[in-house]
Amino acid sequence: MTAPSRRTGGSPAPAAPGAPTTPAAPVAPEHEALRGLLGAWALRACRPDEAAELERHLADCPDCAEEGERLRRAAARLTKADPLDQPDGLRQQVLEFCLARRAPEHPLPVWAAPYAAETARLDALLRDLGPQEWRELAELPWHGGTLRLDPAEVLCHLAAVDSLLAAPLGLPDPLAEQDRVPPQGGGAPVPEQPRTADELPPPAPGRGYPHARVLQRTEQLILDQAGADPQQVRRRWRGQSQALLRAVGPAAAGRSVDYGFASVPLHDAFVDRAFETWIHAEDVARAVDYPYAVPSSGHLRQMVDLAVRMLPLVLAGQRQGAAAGAATGAAEVRVLRLVIEGPAAGEWLVPLDGTAPPGPPAEWTVPPVAELVMDGVEFCQLAAAHRDPEQLPVGQYGDRASIRALLAAVPLLSRP
Structure with missing residues (x-):
């Protein structure tokens, strides 16, 4: 009797002449x-x-x-x-x-998938950077100005804000005093207070200055990582992003994240972090002349939806600032129809005056005062203050003043 073959794939060994034929064994x-x-x-x-x-x-x-x-x-x-x-x-x-x-090792809810994808795409970009490219300065525009950071400092900024998601997920804050590693060589201590008011960009109208906590955490992490090898900074940021994703569980969706100026539902915070990761990855890619694609259509649509849901707060703040000290009558209910084209295609109704009609948007009967049509990627770039609202190619119908007000409000969603 011959020994059985150890082959597990491919064609079976030929049978001996006159031997009875048997069906081929299924592939294991x-x-x-x-x-x-x-x-x-x-x-x-x-x-x-x-x-x-x-x-x-x-x-x-x-x-x-x-x-x-x-x-x-x-x-x-x-x-x-x-x-x-x-x-x-x-x-x-x-x-x-x-x-x-390959099936995912840790299945994620739909709202965490964009963050997983965008952090993975940014990590792939960073792995391609050479020593000179790590020294290039990327420009990060926002509605209050422009930050200029090298890629490692961009990662510190992303990691500093991402770490706000740690506490709601039951993880230790990576920037907590007990977890920090002091700079090598006896560097200067990390400041306990954020920049003074005259060093900060001007606040958004009617909103005070909401971003001091973000900038303080960014400065702290940049100082902590000063002089570190860029790949070490990349590994720390990547390890943190993966830890956040591993900690996502069924109960996480009901929690919220304290950004310092607002409490944001955790599921929205993950989409927000995916959005900023994509935008700042593009900032780095532009600085090093690296081709970078836009997010997938499903993820892009989640980002558009989050920005649209945040717009009424910005519009209400602008309206309150303009009407400060003036007597106001009954609240007027006006809505604008926003039509997004391209991979994130869809339609949204945006309340313009801080007051929404009763019920879910699908049940609103108030006729829109205007309609604005624009590409989804351009809308996201405008929300990141990377586009000039006066120069965007858009379709507009109806009340032009309402359309101009909304286009001017979208960049105010951006943060440093």
Whole structure:
């Protein structure tokens, strides 16, 4: 009797002449699972235990070994010496194929998925940066001015604000005094107070200055990380973002995040952090001349929806500031229809005067005083104060004053 073959894939060994034929054995599920790792293995993106198990399999499976070698040769084209944008988006296609073949290790609610995607995309960008590119200054416009930070400082800013999500998820605050590492070499102590009023950009109309806490935490983390290797800063930021995602559970949606000037539901805070991660990743990409794609359509639509839901607060603040000291009559109920085109396509009704009609928007019967049509990506860029509202290509119908007021209000959603 001959020993059984150790092959787990490919064609069966030929039967001896005259031997009875038997149906081919089905492919083992373990074989298909390991074969699904080949793309990630070719890019050296497998976990060490996965890579070791797959390589043991390759020693016994010529078909998988051949396919793995072919993928490794293709992946070898994706080197740092090559242009960052491969012909026809080859690099992005390979990465998307690998990600699509693997189920998520930690399933996420729909509102956390944009943050997971945008932090992963930014991490991929940062891994491509060379020493000189880490020294480039990125410009981060917002409605109060422009911050100029190198990529490591941008990560400190993102990590400082992201860390506000830690407490609602039951995690320690990474910037708490007991968790901080003092700067090497006896650097200057971290200031206990934010910048003085004359050093801060002007406040938004009628809102005071809401951003002092964000700037204080950013300055603290930049000082803590001064002189650190940029890749170390990247690993700290990436580790924090992954810890936040791992801590998301079924009960998390009912919690809120204290931004200092407002308490935001945790599910909205995750979308907000995805939005800022994307915008600042583009700021870094622009500084180093790196091609960077927009978020997926579903994630982009969540970002648009959050910005639209926040707009009435900004519009109400503007109206209160303009009417300060003046007697006001009965509240007028006016709404504007915002039509978003492109990958985030949809329609929203925006209350213009701080008073919304009763019931959910689907039940509102108040006729819109105006309609504004614009692209979803351009709307998000305007919300980040990266576009001039006077220069945007938009379709507008009805009350032009209401449209101008809304376009002027959208950039006030931006923060440093």
